[in-house]
């Protein structure tokens with residue numbers, strides 16, 4: 001174990017790390033400048049448990065009912081060697097192959113180590129890429145890897161990659177319904193970003209093996225329940241835009257070892273659980289540990305990060321807490337109170353604040369013309 005991994009283990013404490021998945025990487029890339037989240041995720045800290053311990057429990061989370069429903073639907077689609085999935089793929093990908101080989105890469109002779117499972121995925125997927133004429137192969141549970149903040153992150157996707165005439169397709173199974181051909185736009189958008197993460201990881205694997213990464217299609221197959229039934233329906237989803245954004249955001253992330261270099265060595269998120277698993281760590285100590293690592297709160301955090309209520313509380317009064325567009329408009333004006341004083345002409349703007357200050361004064365004039373004095 002190198003010093004970065006040792007330090008991350010200390011930050012987490014004695015509990016097993018929470019693994020990354022496409023959802024956490026997608027969330028990480030929506031706020032690549034947040035060092036707090038980068039460190040907590042790299043260390044596999046249970047952010048939900050930390051937030052709950054300091055009385056800022058997260059505003060969202062999948063209900064047990066939704067988790068069970070998702071599992072049941074995935075099992076149904078994958079039952080009997082993915083028979084139902086194959087039926088749909090024949091339609092969506094226009095397949096005419098009578099037989100399709102099915103490979104489950106999850107079990108590697110009882111060895112469950114991530115490294116061994118990943119090596120198995122490299123071996124099997126690499127062979128498929130090399131002998132692409134041997135078309136019609138399904139790969140279940142391939143363990144992929146993606147560099148995030150300078151560390152290789154294993155992804156344990158619930159996905160199937162399908163290779164047909166030399167093209168790999170990522171298949172994403174979701175339990176939200178497609179009703180009359182329409183699905184919830186927000187859920188589809190989130191699925192597209194998560195699928196994009198898998199596309200990047202599979203392209204990375206092929207690149208490392210000397211194969212053409214472009215053989216991984218940028219059209220993923222989304223499988224959902226149809227209408228109000230359990231019948232599955234498959235549709236192609238174009239993730240080109242998501243791939244561009246993900247690549248840029250992953251490229252913008254600071255390396256974890258560089259972020260760690262600025263974190264005090266006595267900081268830890270260890271919840272010090274007692275014998276029953278209940279956290280005993282004093283809340284004040286945990287808050288101080290969090291405050292030691294800079295965050296970059298924005299309202300988008302509310303739907304993507306378990307720490308959002310705490311970070312929103314901490315960011316009260318700042319302009320960036322109002323959202324990216326406000327923060328961009330106001331440039332170097334960090335505090336809402338400063339913005340108000342500049343707008344009212346009670347504060348002389350610095351050179352960098354001059355432009356934003358005139359915009360604020362014009363906005364205040366406009367507001368007062370329409371609604372009367374602001375305060």
Ligand code: SF4
Nearest residue numbers: 034297301305308311
């Ligand atoms: S909620 Fe906090 S820790 Fe999470 S991404 Fe936002 S600023 Fe970072």
